[in-house]
Amino acid sequence: xxxxxxxxxxxxxxxxxxxxxxxxxxxxxxxxxxxxxxxxxxxxxxxxxxxxxxxxxxxxxxxxxxxxxxxxxxxxxxxxxxxxxxxxxxxxxxxxxxxxxxxxxxxxxxxxxxxxxxxxxxxxxxxxxxxxxxxxxxxxxxxxxxxxxxxxxxxxxxxxxxxxxxxxxxxxxxxxxxxxxxxxxxxxxxxxxxxxxxxxxxxxxxxxxxxxxxxxxxxxxxxxxxxxxxxxxxxxxxxxxxxxxxxxxxxxxxxxxxxxxxxxxxxxxxxxxxxxxxxxxxxxxxxxxxxxxxxxxxxxxxxxxxxxxxxxxxxxxxxxxxxxxxxxxxxxxxxxxxxxxxxxxxxxxxxxxxxxxxxxxxxxxxxxxxxxxxxxxxxxxxxxxxxxxxxxxxxxxxxxxxxxxxxxxxxxxxxxxxxxxxxxxxxxxxxxx
Amino acid sequence: xxxxxxxxxxxxxxxxxxxxxxxxxxxxxxxxxxxxxxxxxxxxxxxxxxxxxxxxxxxxxxxxxxxxxxxxxxxxxxxxxxxxxxxxxxxxxxxxxxxxxxxxxxxxxxxxxxxxxxxxxxxxxxxxxxxxxxxxxxxxxxxxxxxxxxxxxxxxxxxxxxxxxxxxxxxxxxxxxxxxxxxxxxxxxxxxxxxxxxxxxxxxxxxxxxxxxxxxxxxxxxxxxxxxxxxxxxxxxxxxxxxxxxxxxxxxxxxxxxxxxxxxxxxxxxxxxxxxxxxxxxxxxxxxxxxxxxxxxxxxxxxxxxxxxxxxxxxxxxxxxxxxxxxxxxxxxxxxxxxxxxxxxxxxxxxxxxxxxxxxxxxxxxx
Numbered sequence: 001x002x003x004x005x006x007x008x009x010x011x012x013x014x015x016x017x018x019x020x021x022x023x024x025x026x027x028x029x030x031x032x033x034x035x036x037x038x039x040x041x042x043x044x045x046x047x048x049x050x051x052x053x054x055x056x057x058x059x060x061x062x063x064x065x066x067x068x069x070x071x072x073x074x075x076x077x078x079x080x081x082x083x084x085x086x087x088x089x090x091x092x093x094x095x096x097x098x099x100x101x102x103x104x105x106x107x108x109x110x111x112x113x114x115x116x117x118x119x120x121x122x123x124x125x126x127x128x129x130x131x132x133x134x135x136x137x138x139x140x141x142x143x144x145x146x147x148x149x150x151x152x153x154x155x156x157x158x159x160x161x162x163x164x165x166x167x168x169x170x171x172x173x174x175x176x177x178x179x180x181x182x183x184x185x186x187x188x189x190x191x192x193x194x195x196x197x198x199x200x201x202x203x204x205x206x207x208x209x210x211x212x213x214x215x216x217x218x219x220x221x222x223x224x225x226x227x228x229x230x231x232x233x234x235x236x237x238x239x240x241x242x243x244x245x246x247x248x249x250x251x252x253x254x255x256x257x258x259x260x261x262x263x264x265x266x267x268x269x270x271x272x273x274x275x276x277x278x279x280x281x282x283x284x285x286x287x288x289x290x291x292x293x294x295x296x297x298x299x300x301x302x303x304x305x306x307x308x309x310x311x312x313x314x315x316x317x318x319x320x321x322x323x324x325x326x327x328x329x330x331x332x333x334x335x336x337x338x339x340x341x342x343x344x345x346x347x348x349x350x351x352x353x354x355x356x357x358x359x360x361x362x363x364x365x366x367x368x369x370x371x372x373x374x375x376x377x378x379x380x381x382x383x384x385x386x387x388x389x390x391x392x393x394x395x396x397x398x399x400x401x402x403x404x405x406x407x408x409x410x411x412x413x414x415x416x417x418x419x420x421x422x423x424x425x426x427x428x429x430x431x432x433x
Numbered sequence: 434x435x436x437x438x439x440x441x442x443x444x445x446x447x448x449x450x451x452x453x454x455x456x457x458x459x460x461x462x463x464x465x466x467x468x469x470x471x472x473x474x475x476x477x478x479x480x481x482x483x484x485x486x487x488x489x490x491x492x493x494x495x496x497x498x499x500x501x502x503x504x505x506x507x508x509x510x511x512x513x514x515x516x517x518x519x520x521x522x523x524x525x526x527x528x529x530x531x532x533x534x535x536x537x538x539x540x541x542x543x544x545x546x547x548x549x550x551x552x553x554x555x556x557x558x559x560x561x562x563x564x565x566x567x568x569x570x571x572x573x574x575x576x577x578x579x580x581x582x583x584x585x586x587x588x589x590x591x592x593x594x595x596x597x598x599x600x601x602x603x604x605x606x607x608x609x610x611x612x613x614x615x616x617x618x619x620x621x622x623x624x625x626x627x628x629x630x631x632x633x634x635x636x637x638x639x640x641x642x643x644x645x646x647x648x649x650x651x652x653x654x655x656x657x658x659x660x661x662x663x664x665x666x667x668x669x670x671x672x673x674x675x676x677x678x679x680x681x682x683x684x685x686x687x688x689x690x691x692x693x694x695x696x697x698x699x700x701x702x703x704x705x706x707x708x709x710x711x712x713x714x715x716x717x718x719x720x721x722x723x724x725x726x727x728x729x730x731x732x733x734x735x736x737x738x739x740x741x742x743x744x745x746x747x748x749x750x751x752x753x754x755x756x757x758x759x760x761x762x763x764x765x766x767x768x769x770x771x772x773x774x775x776x777x778x779x780x781x782x783x784x785x786x787x788x789x790x791x792x793x794x795x796x797x798x799x800x
Contacts, residue, residue: 122533380655
């Protein structure tokens, strides 16, 4: 550009025949700018690349894999290719004909000849048992003798285990004989397939997940409301104190952050149980009698109390950072213009804290909706949340498909709520501090 | 001795040492178990003597058994097996075995025979061996109560009393899973011990068990972790608690908790070893297994914790508690005085019906 000015402006040699601007070395200006921009973008990309790669590998990829697991259904296809072929024309009304049983026999014998790690019958039994109780032992018991079976195979199978004579099992094999399935989501919504293949509600006494989702939502809302009620005055007080006192008090707010989660949770058990500090004190000073001790733990109350305490800093910090920036002169101005203190607070101060409330609320709500250790320890039965059920299926029942379906539903639920929040309030207004 | 002979002797000695060193490269075994008093008992009864006899082996304890299934599957799928040996329950072992992520065991070929020559497959208690599973101990889930919660002349003595709120008031701590609770509900409702699982396999039987549980539902606190049950008793939170007999023994005998065990209807189960397939130190693991599951070693473990050895031949070798000096035999679930009305947990039943009953139980707990 210095050259251009020295030559007396953008004339002569600095435009080409078509009138495009050129830089001093003769390249078109637009290309030179593009190149410079690209370089800047590449530098920026190189700077964020480590974090981006980290997020992709350890966050996006596992989530994608989890969602994949919730529909992945390889077990029947891997184990029974011939049987599925033979089942193609079966109408699902009566027991399948002999050729299907012969194909099943061929499949099972072929599987036994594979190396153990590649055998598909074991996973098949576990998979079918999710749909029909005792299907696993039908398969494992049959596997033991299948090499000695002789035609007619339908008789051999049905005498090996009663379930082979149950049309239900064959319908499940046919239905799940596809590489992708919706059945984990069907189960996660407390529904099942009926004999005609329609999705219907489960037997009433086996429905758990939908109500658990509802309860998780209700508990999270309650915990968010509690942290707001307790956190707002603290944050306000901190924001009006002189800095050095405010810092001291801030340490008190942050202290829970620096204590192990398990220690904090166990401390609540000591305080809240029926023979605990709070009940003993109340009985000691005669407020309640021995039989009237409060049940403060191993129920929803316990979950709400302990989680409110643990999540309080997540509400206080964004509130404090927003309140700190509200000039005290606004309130004074409102009052000098004739507003009573309450009106001044309600119409001048409070609206300015909304970005902090939104940020704190979203943080606390989203963290608590997936919380897991504290509800497991202090929640008893009524204070447990959906994440406890997900953990159980991951760690104990090993039904990762169902866990993935529940987890995906939770993830989508959170995203929908965030989207709603964005539509109603606007995500730009969030202020995390 | 000529110098030449000396030289040969020396060089051969050196080469022998070199050979044995090659065979004894340092090995570190990662053994996964339940932690706490249980791992401590294994440490003293199995790990320490084995390491003494094999100085090149170091044993590292990992307290991951509660989530062993998930760990085994994750390691197998990642193709990076870091666990050498895992302590787990037989129902979990059956699932892992069906998935092909743990080794099949040839018990007679891999395990020591009894001192009198009885092969392993006959020496281990009937029904305890699994396709991929080597039992170590028999443990039981027992009903325990606080005598102070009841008048002296009216102390509970049976599973039926657990379900009798009128005569034995007070809160009850039960485990938050269907297994054990449904069996006891049927037993208390008058079903014969040997018919319990047949009844429970029918829809009517399940309804009957839940109806019986309904009668005490308002008085139940559910526990999840094994340590919670004795804690609830010790804190005076409950009058009855069900729990693992070893934990209850430790709380009563070692820590002086005022509580008594009711052996009626004790629910007996095995616990034992499984070997992850494709582990890094299979040879050493096999040596360890042969050593740690022999008659003497299984009897030794009972010196440290009140779980019964899984071999018949170990029973007569069970002695006194290593630290307390009390005779351990009366505290064993398998002692004849305690084994008068046992329910042997049917793992096949629970692998088959567990999912369905667990859903129903969870639903019932929430209502």
